[in-house]
Amino acid sequence: MIRLNTTCPQCGKDFIHRVGRRGWREQWLGLFCVNPFRCQICMQRFLVLQPGHWHVSSVRERRESERFPVKFFTSLTGDQAQETGTMVNLGVQGGCCQSEAGLTIGTVFRLNIHPEEGAPAIEIESAVVQWSLGTWHGLEFRQVAPEQEQRLRQLMEACWAIARGEARSGSR
Numbered sequence: 001m002i003r004l005n006t007t008c009p010q011c012g013k014d015f016i017h018r019v020g021r022r023g024w025r026e027q028w029l030g031l032f033c034v035n036p037f038r039c040q041i042c043m044q045r046f047l048v049l050q051p052g053h054w055h056v057s058s059v060r061e062r063r064e065s066e067r068f069p070v071k072f073f074t075s076l077t078g079d080q081a082q083e084t085g086t087m088v089n090l091g092v093q094g095g096c097c098q099s100e101a102g103l104t105i106g107t108v109f110r111l112n113i114h115p116e117e118g119a120p121a122i123e124i125e126s127a128v129v130q131w132s133l134g135t136w137h138g139l140e141f142r143q144v145a146p147e148q149e150q151r152l153r154q155l156m157e158a159c160w161a162i163a164r165g166e167a168r169s170g171s172r
C-alpha cells in the first residue's frame, strides 16, 4: 500500500527516515515519486507518494535505522566479566559503544544503558559486536524484553523530538 502522508502506518508517529530502494518494483515506483521510508520508532517500512520528489539514493539513506549522537554510561556483562563503556550513538536496533573492554566481533553480552543518572537502566538482554575499531564497537541489539524495548523507543522518540526542535530553531 502506498501512503500519501509521511506518518507511520503502524504507530502513527512521524519520526521517519527515507531509506534505499529495494528491488525493481521500488526502482520503478521511484519514477512516479513513490519513495520508501522507515519509521525510526517502530521500524515499520512503508512507501509514500511524494509528487515532485525524485530522490537519488545516497549512502546515508541506505542505513535503515538512524543513530543519534548520545553520551550514555553503559555496562556490558559477558560470561567472563563486567566492563563499562559509553554509548556514543544509539538507535532502536543498535548503536556504537566506546569501551576499553577487549570486545571482538561476534561477542555477545548483556547491555545496561543509563540515559539518566539515578533512573533505572534500559536493559538489552543480548547485544552482539558487529565491528570494532580501536575502542569503538558497533553493536546490534538481538534480544530486548518488550517493556525495555518500549522504554528504548520512548527514549529515541525524545531524541528525535529534540533533534527536530534544534533543526527548526537553527533554520530560523
Ligand SMILES: [Zn+2]
Pocket: 008, 009, 010, 011, 012, 013, 039, 040, 041, 042, 043, 044
Ligand atoms: Zn512506527
